[in-house]
Amino acid sequence: xxxxxAQPLGAYVRSIGVLGPGLADWPSAAAVLAxxxxxxxxxxxxxxxxxxxxxxxxxxxxxxRLALAAGLEAVTRASADxxxxxxxxxxSGGDGVICDEICSTLAxxxxxxxxxxxxxSVHNAASGYWSIALRAAAPSTSLCAYDGSFAAGxxxxxxxxxxxxxxxxxxAYETTYxxxxxxxRPLAGAFAVALLLEPRPAEGVxxxxxxxxxxxxxxxxxxxxxxxxxxxxxxxxxLPLLRLISRRDTGRVVLxxxxxxxxxxxxxRCP
Amino acid sequence: MRPxxxxxxxxxxxxxxxxxxxxxxxxxxxxxxxxxxxxxxxxETCLGQVPGIDAVRxxxxxxxxxxxxxxxxxxxLEQDGFAETVRRCAARRGRERIGVVLGTSTSGMxxxxxxxxxxxxxxxxxxxxxxxxxxxxYAVAEFVRRVLGLEGPAAVxxxxxxxxxxxxxxxxxxxxSGLIDAAVVGGVDSLxxxxxxxxxxxxxxxxxxxxxxxAAREGISIGEGAAFALLEPLPRDAEPGTIALTGVGESSDAxxxxxxxxxxxxxxxxxxxxxxxxxxxxxxxxxxxxxGTGTPSNDSAEAHAVAALFGRSVPASSTKGAxxxxxxxxxxxxxxxCALALRHGLMPGGLNTTAxxxxxPLAYLTENRPAALARVLTNSFxxxxxxxxxxxxxxxxxxxxx
Numbered sequence: 228x229x230x231x232x233a234q235p236l237g238a239y240v241r242s243i244g245v246l247g248p249g250l251a252d253w254p255s256a257a258a259v260l261a262x263x264x265x266x267x268x269x270x271x272x273x274x275x276x277x278x279x280x281x282x283x284x285x286x287x288x289x290x291x292r293l294a295l296a297a298g299l300e301a302v303t304r305a306s307a308d309x310x311x312x313x314x315x316x317x318x319s320g321g322d323g324v325i326c327d328e329i330c331s332t333l334a335x336x337x338x339x340x341x342x343x344x345x346x347x348s349v350h351n352a353a354s355g356y357w358s359i360a361l362r363a364a365a366p367s368t369s370l371c372a373y374d375g376s377f378a379a380g381x382x383x384x385x386x387x388x389x390x391x392x393x394x395x396x397x398x399a400y401e402t403t404y405x406x407x408x409x410x411x412r413p414l415a416g417a418f419a420v421a422l423l424l425e426p427r428p429a430e431g432v433x434x435x436x437x438x439x440x441x442x443x444x445x446x447x448x449x450x451x452x453x454x455x456x457x458x459x460x461x462x463x464x465x466l467p468l469l470r471l472i473s474r475r476d477t478g479r480v481v482l483x484x485x486x487x488x489x490x491x492x493x494x495x496r497c498p
Numbered sequence: 499m500r501p502x503x504x505x506x507x508x509x510x511x512x513x514x515x516x517x518x519x520x521x522x523x524x525x526x527x528x529x530x531x532x533x534x535x536x537x538x539x540x541x542e543t544c545l546g547q548v549p550g551i552d553a554v555r556x557x558x559x560x561x562x563x564x565x566x567x568x569x570x571x572x573x574x575l576e577q578d579g580f581a582e583t584v585r586r587c588a589a590r591r592g593r594e595r596i597g598v599v600l601g602t603s604t605s606g607m608x609x610x611x612x613x614x615x616x617x618x619x620x621x622x623x624x625x626x627x628x629x630x631x632x633x634x635x636y637a638v639a640e641f642v643r644r645v646l647g648l649e650g651p652a653a654v655x656x657x658x659x660x661x662x663x664x665x666x667x668x669x670x671x672x673x674x675s676g677l678i679d680a681a682v683v684g685g686v687d688s689l690x691x692x693x694x695x696x697x698x699x700x701x702x703x704x705x706x707x708x709x710x711x712x713a714a715r716e717g718i719s720i721g722e723g724a725a726f727a728l729l730e731p732l733p734r735d736a737e738p739g740t741i742a743l744t745g746v747g748e749s750s751d752a753x754x755x756x757x758x759x760x761x762x763x764x765x766x767x768x769x770x771x772x773x774x775x776x777x778x779x780x781x782x783x784x785x786x787x788x789x790g791t792g793t794p795s796n797d798s799a800e801a802h803a804v805a806a807l808f809g810r811s812v813p814a815s816s817t818k819g820a821x822x823x824x825x826x827x828x829x830x831x832x833x834x835x836c837a838l839a840l841r842h843g844l845m846p847g848g849l850n851t852t853a854x855x856x857x858x859p860l861a862y863l864t865e866n867r868p869a870a871l872a873r874v875l876t877n878s879f880x881x882x883x884x885x886x887x888x889x890x891x892x893x894x895x896x897x898x899x900x
Contacts, residue, residue: 236675236677286755319634319636320634321635321656326607326610329692329696330610330611330613330614330692331614332695333611333614333691333692333695334611334614334615334617338691338695339695339699340692340695340696340698340699341699342696342699342700342701342756345692345695345696345697345699345700346696346700346755346756346881346882347755348692348696349603349656349657349658349880349881349882350603350635350656350657350658351656351657351658351880351881351882351884352755352881352882354657354750354882354884355750355755355881355882355883355884356755356882358750358751358752358882358883359752359753359754359755359883361752362752363750363752364749364750364751364752364763364764364767365749365750366748366749366750367657367748367750367884368655368657368664368667368668368748369655369656369657369882369884370653370654370655370656370668371634371635371636371653371654371656372636372639372652372653372654373630373634373636373637373640376636379651379652379653382651382653382672382677383653383668383671385675386668386671386672386674386675386677387671389671389674389675390499390670390671390674390675406621406622407617407621407622407623408610408623408629410622410623411623411627411628411629412629412630412634440594440651440677484651485640485651485652486640487649488594488649488650488651
């Protein structure tokens with residue numbers, strides 16, 4: 228009855244970008260994940276997006292800046308042509324600061340919302356600014372699967388690549404909410420990861436990924452502070468995968484996805 | 499792409515619950531827009547509000563999901579035997595082999611807006627407020643998955659007003675990869691104050707019912723809706739008349755957050771891709787259901803994009819004059835309207851448009867036109883420059899072609 232998959236869902240990782248609490252970029256995150264350096268959590272330092280013209284730059288908040296920074300790191304490391312690159316943006320909640328401002332304004336006597344805040348409140352704001360900053364007219368999608376948003380984004384990137392045979396940039400990102408939303412949706416910090424995925428073993432690829440749906444429990448991280456980050460930020464549910472890649476190792480991880488469904492990823496070291 | 503059957507579909511919007519009412523309203527040119535009387539909104543505009551949402555009750559085990567968006571979702575799922583069809587499909591194919599990919603822009607945001615009015619003296623939101631089950635964009639997919647008893651992969655696409663059109667594309671790719679055998683796709687978006695006051699702030703709300711492509715158009719009328727389709731592989735012996743999704747095209751404007759590219763470059767790329775995915779020439783398209791929001795710049799950009807690809811001969815209309823702009827649900831709602839147009843041979847003329855803008859190079863329909871249709875295209879464009887076009891065909895309906 229089932230149609231067999233034509234081939235396992237897979238991709239080659241060409242480059243990675245990471246920005247998180249105490250994790251300034253992929254090389255420093257890789258050193259921490261590989262156990263070569265201790266993990267010292269510190270507030271995420273998010274740079275302003277240099278790729279945007281000043282007027283647009285001023286309109287961006289931390290969430291958009293975080294996503295753009297991780298994406299730019301991956302693109303820069305690979306010297307990739309961002310203009311032609313399809314993108315998948317995965318996030319649970321979008322911009323919590325804007326949400327809080329809009330809801331506070333609407334609860335007040337004067338309901339004048341800022342037009343800029345309104346168009347920045349859409350879930351695909353990061354995708355919109357990315358396409359403007361990089362003049363990227365290729366298809367871009369923005370999706371959400373709550374705590375499983377990273378796995379949902381990886382699935383979308385892999386199925387898109389299977390359909391088009393073109394590289395895809397996946398960017399998963401999350402910032403914290405201000406109070407009072409934070410009490411209802413507490414997140415451990417601002418974290419973003421970008422994976423530039425290739426359909427073929429191009430020059431410089433560091434690993435091959437093969438993914439499939441399973442019902443096992445997701446893998447946790449042994450180091451308590453890193454595990455707190457993994458469990459505390461949807462985008463950081465990617466950390467077990469990043470750890471395996473950082474060790475330049477071959478193995479298998481189970482990533483959090485939906486309440487009853489997980490994503491198993493086999494990592495095969497390249498070259 | 500490999501064509502997929504829309505083996506069942508349904509829509510609920512301001513013009514009706516389910517297909518019969520929707521078709522009846524379109525055939526009778528009955529619109530659903532009325533002066534704004536939603537919640538505490540004090541705005542001079544018209545809305546496409548779905549009557550009766552407040553009376554919908556969620557089943558006990560799903561009580562935590564209760565919000566306007568999920569009441570509307572449930573109302574939509576109950577029409578045309580849609581939920582029953584999906585459950586039968588699940589029994590046949592396996593619950594874990596059916597995915598759920600839905601689009602929404604604001605999800606249950608209204609709950610958060612209301613909760614902010616009930617903040618305690620310490621500023622805290624009320625205990626009853628459940629962010630994960632109402633406001634989070636994924637909530638609607640989780641809710642629909644549970645209502646239908648499905649156990650396959652799921653996600654919500656949230657790319658503003660192209661969300662639920664893009665859901666068709668994401669689900670089709672999941673099916674093509676072998677991850678799933680069938681998918682529930684669609685969109686659910688419901689009225690909330692953020693979109694009403696937000697579009698008001700952008701000065702994009704029309705005062706009267708929206709008039710897409712009219713020379714005197716002045717903006718949008720916000721609507722709401724729930725529309726779903728069950729996508730299955732097209733059987734080799736598919737019955738004539740089966741409605742199939744044969745093309746999806748997606749692109750980014752890379753131009754501006756809330757204004758379209760003036761010549762509609764991104765829109766054109768999305769339409770061209772949908773045609774090429776289906777291996778169809780522009781001349782083979784019989785009707786275009788336009789995004790047609792009714793703002794001066796959106797309609798102008800879309801008209802130029804359509805003209806660049808199709809010339810000005812393909813009949814086209816926007817059904818937002820009838821339904822209002824259902825935002826994240828618009829793509830799925832208009833895909834279902836296109837499926838009805840194909841099935842019943844009806845090109846719905848746009849409502850409220852009395853004098854088509856002579857500067858827009860387009861064969862805009864202001865009256866209904868009966869015609870045997872084989873292939874139709876539907877456009878959805880959103881903030882952030884997110885574009886999506888879907889191509890739907892009626893099997894065994896090859897029309898004599900000049």
